[in-house]
Amino acid sequence: MSRDEQRTKVIEMLNKALSMELQAIHLYMQQHYHLDDLDFGELAANVKLISIDEMRHAESLSERITELGGEPTTDLAGPIAKGQGLKEIFSFDANEEEETIEAYTEWAKLCREYGDTISANLFEELIEDEQEHMNYFDNVDGHLKNLGDAYLARMAGTPADTGEPKGFVLK
Numbered sequence: 436m437s438r439d440e441q442r443t444k445v446i447e448m449l450n451k452a453l454s455m456e457l458q459a460i461h462l463y464m465q466q467h468y469h470l471d472d473l474d475f476g477e478l479a480a481n482v483k484l485i486s487i488d489e490m491r492h493a494e495s496l497s498e499r500i501t502e503l504g505g506e507p508t509t510d511l512a513g514p515i516a517k518g519q520g521l522k523e524i525f526s527f528d529a530n531e532e533e534e535t536i537e538a539y540t541e542w543a544k545l546c547r548e549y550g551d552t553i554s555a556n557l558f559e560e561l562i563e564d565e566q567e568h569m570n571y572f573d574n575v576d577g578h579l580k581n582l583g584d585a586y587l588a589r590m591a592g593t594p595a596d597t598g599e600p601k602g603f604v605l606k
Contacts (some may be wrong), residue, residue: 441549446505448542454512456493476595525576532569
């Protein structure tokens with residue numbers, strides 16, 4: 436495979452990862468709104484923070500795609516799961532994160548085989564974050580399964596505040 440073909444393959448992998456991150460952003464923000472509406476503020480706040488992590492991932496992937504001469508995708512990897520029950524969200528999300536870790540692990544390996552250590556390192560950095568996300572979702576799912584309503588009672592009415600937002604308008 437030529438260098439150009441390898442670069443094209445790496446850009447395809449990075450764009451697939453970007454589409455997965457964009458899907459996760461949409462999913463987690465939708466879940467954040469739902470959890471906040473149900474008055475489970477701490478759960479909502481943490482899901483929102485994970486969504487913001489995914490936004491950072493999307494930005495890093497987009498920058499790398501551009502560096503390689505590609506065009507970052509705006510497509511989502513698939514449809515957004517909606518209407519999940521409170522007790523389904525966290526097992527679903529843990530599974531999504533696990534699938535992401537598996538894909539990124541394979542893509543990091545391929546990037547190394549193609550001689551692109553920068554993209555391989557990016558995937559490996561993202562894997563660390565995704566592992567933390569998976570651990571959080573898995574832990575909450577375990578609490579829901581083991582403690583049920585007692586855990587939910589502890590979470591009800593907790594604040595959804597994630598700190599003062601920073602952005603273009605609020606610097």
